[in-house]
Amino acid sequence: MSFNIALSGVNAAQKDLDVTANNIANVNTVGFKESRAEFADVYANSIFANSRTQHGQGVQTVAVAQQFHQGTLMFTNNALDMAINGSGFFVMANETDTLDRTYTRAGAFKLNDQGYVVNSMGRYLQVFDANENGTPTVLALNATKPLRIPDKTGEPRATTAVNTGFNLPSNAGIMDPADFSPTDSRTYNASTAITIYDSLGEPHSLNMYFVKEADGQWQSFTYVDGNLVQQGGNDSAPIEFDASGNMTTPAAPATLTLDNITFANGAQPIANMEIRLGTVSQYASPFEVNELSQNGSTVGRLTKVDVDANGVVAATYSNGRTEKLGIVALATFPNEQGLIPDGDSQWRQSLLSGEGVGGQPNTGSYGRLNGAALEQSNTNLTSELVDLITAQRNFQANSRALEVNSTLQQTILQIR
Known part of the structure; x- marks a missing residue:
């Protein structure tokens, strides 16, 4: 029994080391959220056993809980970089015509060869259609569409x-x-x-x-x-x-x-x-x-793109026209820690997370959007290094327990 107890301790210490190492490895990953290994003791008893003399049976990993607290904002010179200051996730899609959504806090965006705003993995940033007054036409995650920034305004307009x-x-x-x-x-x-x-x-x-x-x-x-x-x-x-x-x-x-x-x-x-x-x-x-x-205009070329605190994406063209191209969609969940990691600093909805709710930045409980900024990893490197030492000591202590058990059994086997 003691072998199993010590072995569970070694496994738990290894899991703690793995989680801590992953946090340290992603200390410079934009939008990364650190994780925390959570453990619980293993205990078994029956109605015929004396609970006062029962000992535990080891430790088990009950969860690797993600910590979604705010990361530090870093300001850049890229107008398409975005950071959420507060609650919410950017809504992403793998294709332009799919309803499959993923969610991220990493706001490092750029244009692809078709003028769509995508992240480094080629996933499409989703937006709501915008009214003239800068409000969304529909607030629903399944009504979002990929953000596309045309390099010209389209057809000219004759003066009337x-x-x-x-x-x-x-x-x-x-x-x-x-x-x-x-x-x-x-x-x-x-x-x-x-x-x-x-x-x-x-x-x-x-x-x-x-x-x-x-x-x-x-x-x-x-x-x-x-x-x-x-x-x-x-x-x-x-x-x-x-x-x-x-x-x-x-x-x-x-x-x-x-x-x-x-x-x-x-x-x-x-x-x-x-x-x-x-x-x-x-x-x-x-x-x-x-x-x-x-009120007329000629064909204009794209000169500037701005994203305000409310998520309104406005494109300015050389003919003086400014067009509202959409409103960046944010999503919140009843239980953020229930989201399933999908890699690339993205998550998917699950039964534990609850249904995602779409909204406009800087309204209600949704965070404020910062243009030309990125949210850095929320990993505290100092704390992680301390945790690394603690996990290492736990691993050594449980390894020592295995060694002691082995020595005791060897002693017993040598009795004649």
Whole structure:
């Protein structure tokens, strides 16, 4: 019996050494969570035995429990690196079209050859679809999809509206609109320009010229690529002000509508483009433009990717557009220690862990997401070295117990 007791002690010490060695080996593994060997004594008794004189029968390993406390954050220069500060796991998938999910705290991500965000093992980071206000459309783990970052925005968008606001000088000289020529600055009082886009994404110059024909009365001429664009069948559109400098014509909502705009490159004509007049005034101050924008865009190339604390992944493109590509999905479990290790610092759901629940970072009990950061291993090297010495001493002590048992039995066998 004593042989078995000592042998169980040797096995337990070996298990403790194995767990400690694994923790030490992964001290620099991103997202690694240390483990702890847990033991219990072995005891057997019957109703006919004297429990006061019964001894134990050794030791057994009851669990190798993972410790999911927070690791130290290390900041990097990679925008796709992510670290969870708090509860939750990143949701991963082996394929783009599978519902099989694994979970990890290792946030070292990169792009593959198809633009998907993957980890070093090629598994795909899962995200929720995002609304315009940065909230998920659906909060469910089976509704997540792989995060893909396109290197361009897609199809160009033709300009259909220009937003502008300006002040026309009330003390400007009066001119005859019949003498207006866009090539002669002496025939108009003020002008401004903006770049618009056709259906092919090609840029064009839209110029607006203003001619004061009487006190409080102006005419607006619009040209695209040097060609006059009519407004309501006329060459120009009136803009009028009252004695306080407030615009009265056109009436609110103040809009100038351009007739059909055609292009020489074969792009689709733009019908009824709106010049939306915001804050337009006529004061005794110089001509000043306080607003000028348009809603078209050309094809843009990826310039930057950002991930905020709420997990919103936003891509910025060279044409000025910013697109929300998704929200990084996090998962929590009723019993984290019930997760089954899957290697590569990843885990799988089990009956002991309970059902995973998906959520958005930085909401409720879900941790905050840090972009351009990694969570380091939570292994405390000093503690592990002390544990290593303790396990070694336990192993030696149990080995000595085996040796003593062997000596005693040898002595008994030599009795004649």
